[in-house]
Amino acid sequence: MKILFKTIRFVLDVLPKKYHLKLSLVAFLLLVNSLLEILGLGAIIPVFSVLLEDNVVEKYGWASWMYNNFGLTDERQLIVTLAIGLLVVIIIKNILSLWILKINSTFSLGLYKDFTLRLHKLYYKTGFSFFKTTNSNLVVRNLRTATNQFANLQVLGSLNLLNEIIVLIFIVVSIALYNLQILAILCLTVIPPFFFFYRWVSLRSVKLGEISNRITPIVGKNMFQSIFGYVDVVxxxxxxxxxxxxxxxxxxxxxxxxKTNIYNLAPTRIIETSLMLAIAVIVSFGIYYLPSKTELLKLLGLFAVAGYRIMPSINRMMIAINGLNRSRWVFEILSPLEEEGFEEKKIKEIDLAFEKQLKLENISFSYEGNDDPIFKDYSLTIKKGEVVGLIGPSGAGKTTLMNILLGFLKPITGSYFVDDTPLDEAHLKSFYKKVGYVQQQVYLIDGSIAENVAFGCKPKDIDQEKLKEVLDKASLWNMIESLPDGVNEMIGENGTKLSGGQRQRVGIARALYFDAEILFFDEATSSLDSQTEKEITEAINALSDGNLTLIIIAHRTSTLKHCDRIIEVNLAKNATQLQETS
Structure with a gap:
């Protein structure tokens, strides 16, 4: 049961404070549910007593009370009344149990939603480097599988396990008070196989969870690559x-x-075999040592009632324990959320003005795990309205420099100023409202042209006039007018229905739609043919009206012919050196 205590401690550590009261309510309802189970089990005993014994009205006070108060005339009516009463008790018990189950499931699965959102927020808080260095299939696995298993197998599994333990304790105590012989037989026949099976399965369940955890993202990666790489694959x-x-x-x-299914189903077979062994022992014992077959039948009946509830209880306990062991790997994934319950610190957002310049002052930067600096004591000033080109060989640091200017990467030393204000976390949201970014491969969703330009906006909230204006500036409007559905034309997953140049123009229109004052182009034309590159270059040049600041990475100088300044990035011994040409 060590895994149960570890899980409970982890759940309490990682659970936000707002859930603690709900958890107490759920724990209380577990106790109520356990009492209901015992009530349902106890309601069967009077029926057995009336069926197996004579003169129960004289023997038992409860039978005499029912006989007199319900106006019964013979024991047959008493049996029918008890049977109806048993049915009513079981119906009420099951309705209440289902209601409690709904509350418990709502609580646990609400955690799935909450932890998915918290983990998603944590990953975004970790920043640009995390998404660049972590396989997307691992991220998706963590957000979907880890949080789902935490809610279903860890939290809900722990609640179910605790519930079954409480029920089992109540049953064992009740049996001990009623007949120690039955308890002794149960302990001798059920506990040993349960113990050995648990020891055999527990380590194997952990290993199965580790294998599933390792293989699942690999399957996703291979499927993803084969689907999106269809042309190259063929x-x-x-x-x-x-x-x-x-x-x-x-x-x-x-x-x-x-193996998981076998481990989940095997306890039923093992316990069933153990109970049959117990019945054989009871029959052998009763034939020789009990005064009559009626006593033997009564003992068997009571044992059957106890076994009726104990067998599924132990089976559910084993399934829950297997689930806890198999999903233990989620501790590592969710443990970062333990820190102060991941209560996000409120950062006061401050508006940021951009009237004069972007300025890097004596910055140094190197990637984690790499001692060689990409930049060392480097300074750069880009004036508002200026068109600046970055050129140089692959790996020289052009994209790194752009990511620093975008605020995605933070210099190890030195400062980054927007006008005279240091760019920090409080100013980032305001800064990104002024920024547009066109990558070499523009990210497009499986939606319409309008949804891709007004990225993240609900269709009903898209400004159609503004949409037409930015599409015209990006030289896309003539093409869109020829489409059957115009701006509502679906472009396929990742823009498969568009040409390379059209995808880049959608990226430009997206930047313009959100009123960007600073446009970054990261090799936006490098994958295009010469004619399309020329068209996109002219479209970019048309944007340089003195109000927009353009920063362009390119491999070819022809793309940068309209720039006010070209910064040549070259590899040097200690750090990237940058030479400026006009």
Whole structure:
């Protein structure tokens, strides 16, 4: 049961304070549910007593009370009345149990939603470097599988396990008070196989969870690559290679699922066998040592009632324990949320003016784990309205410099000023309202042109006049007018229905739609043919009206011919050196 205590401690550590009261309510309802289970079990005993014994009215006060107060005339009516009463008790118990189950499930699955959002927020708080260095399939696995298993297998599993333990304790105490012989037989026949099975399964469940945790994102990665790389897969004839990889991964996952199902179903068979062994022992004992077959039948009846509830209880306990062991890997994923319950510090957002310049002052930067600096004591000033080009070989630091200017990467030393204000966390939101970013591969959602330009806006909130204006500036309007649905034309996943140049123009229109004052172009034309590159370059040049500040990365000088200044980025021994040309 060590895993249960570890899980409870982790849940209490990582659970936000606002959930503590709800958790107390859920714990109380667990106790109520346990009492209801015992009530339902106890309601069966009077029926057995009336069926198996004679003269129960004379023997038992409760039977005499019912006989007199309900106006009964013979024991047959008493049996029918008890049977109806038992049915009513079971119906009420089950209705209340389902209501409690709904509350518990709502609590646990509400945690799934809450923890997914908190983890998503934490990843965004971690920043640009996290998303650049972490495989997207791992991120998705953490956001979906880890949080789901935490809610269903850890929290809900712990609640169910505690519930079954409480029920089991009540049953054992009740049996001990009623008949120690039945308890002794149960302990001798049920506990040993349960203990050995638990010891055998627990370590294997942990291993299965680790395998599933490792393989799931790999399957996602191979499927993702084979789908989005369809053209290259077909042309290179690597379809079977990808399918073979996927099959290998799925074979491992299927093996894990098969063993998991066996481990979840096996307790029922083991406990059923143990109970049959117990019945054989009771029959053998009763034949020789009990005064009559009626006593034997009564003992068997009571044992059957106890076994009726104990068997599924132990089975659910084993399933819950297996789930706790199998999902133990989520501790590592969710443990960052333990810090102060991940209560986000409120940062007062401050408006940031951009009237004069962007300025890097004596900055140094190197990536984590790399002692060689990319920049060392470097300064750069870009005036408002200026068009600046960055050129140089691959790996020289052009994109790193742009990411520093975008605020995605923070210099290790030195400062970054917007006008005379240091760019810090309080100013970032205001800064990003002034920024537009066009990548080499513009990210497009599976939606309409309008939804991709007004990125993140609800369709009903899109300003149609502004949309037409920015599409015209990006030289897209003539093409859109020829489409059947115009701006509502669906462009396919990642813009598969658009050409490379059209995708870049959508990126430009997106930046303009949000009133960007600073436009960053990260090799926006490097993957285009010469004619399309020329058209996009002219479209970019048309934007340089003195109000927009443009910062452009390019491999070819022809793309930068309209720039006011070109910064050549070259690799040096200690750090990237930058030379400016006009």
């Amino acid at each position: 042309i290179t004839g690597s379809e079977k290679v990808f399918r073979k990889r996927i099959k290998k991964n799925l074979d491992e996952l299927v093996e894990v699922d098969i």
